[in-house]
Amino acid sequence: MVRSHVPIPSDxxxxxxALRVMREVYRRGEKPSLEVTYRTVNGSTCGPYYVARWRRDSRFRHGRTLYLGKLKNESVSFVEWLVSLDKEQVLELARHLMRNLRSVLKTLLTEVSSLSYKKARRVLARGLAMAFDARPANSTRIRDVLEELPDRLESFLIRTLGGWPAHYSSHLRKVIRSRRRSLDGKHEVPDVLLELERWKLRHG
Structure with missing residues (x-):
């Protein structure tokens, strides 16, 4: 059992x-490393910024990086605490939190069914933050709960929890550059979700 005080973010x-990090822990069965990264914008280096990172291994062909932001951010403190624990403690916490997430999603299903997309999305986004406080659900899978949502809300939730796969943003840049050339320099925004499905098919 995790005995240490859990530094749950308040924001x-x-x-x-933090929930996205724990969902990836649950999916991979491995705790992340906390790493520092920098960004170059118009020739200037910005940072340091912190990320939670998983390397590729025999089960996962690609690594994964989740952005946390600057040192003062509460999610950075959370992951810093997380990596100090034993692997079994981290996995136990991830399992507990995923059961909480199922409880939250079940509750939100009834609340968003009659709302417009914009309002429902706002309720879902706020509701996800409640996973740290919820009571654990029974054995219903998260995927089963998500499939009860309307399509657009389901894809919004999946993007919010999962983010883009590793290396997807570089693929998307190539698509945009290619379309600019084909349109004589004009910019056309690609269908991001369609391109993501194509990317997933190619990368397994």
């Missing part, structure tokens, strides 16, 4: 970042 956005 909803930071909670969702």
């Amino acid at each position: 909803p956005v930071e909670r969702i970042r």
Whole structure:
């Protein structure tokens, strides 16, 4: 059992970042490393920024990086605490949190069914932050709960929890550059979700 005090973020956005980390822990069965990265914008180096990172292994062909932001962010403190635990403690916490997430999603299903897409999305985004406080659900899979949502809300939730796969953003840049050339320099925004499905088919 995890005996240490859990530094749960108070800010909803930071909670969702921490939740995404724990969902990836649950999926991969491995705790992340906390790493520092920098960005170059117009020739200037910005940072340091912190990321949670998983390397590729025999089960997963690609690694995964989740952005956490600057050192002062609560999600950084959460992951810093997480990597100090034993692997079994981290996996136990991830399992507990995923059961909480199922409880939250079940509750939100009834609340968003009659709302417009924009309002429903707002309720879902806020509701995800409650996963740290919820009571665990029974054995219903998260996927089963998600499939009860309307298609657009389901894809919104999946993107919010999962983010883009590793290396997908570089693929998307190539698609945009290719379309610019074919349109004589004009910019056309690709269908991001369609391109993502094509990318997934190619990368397994």
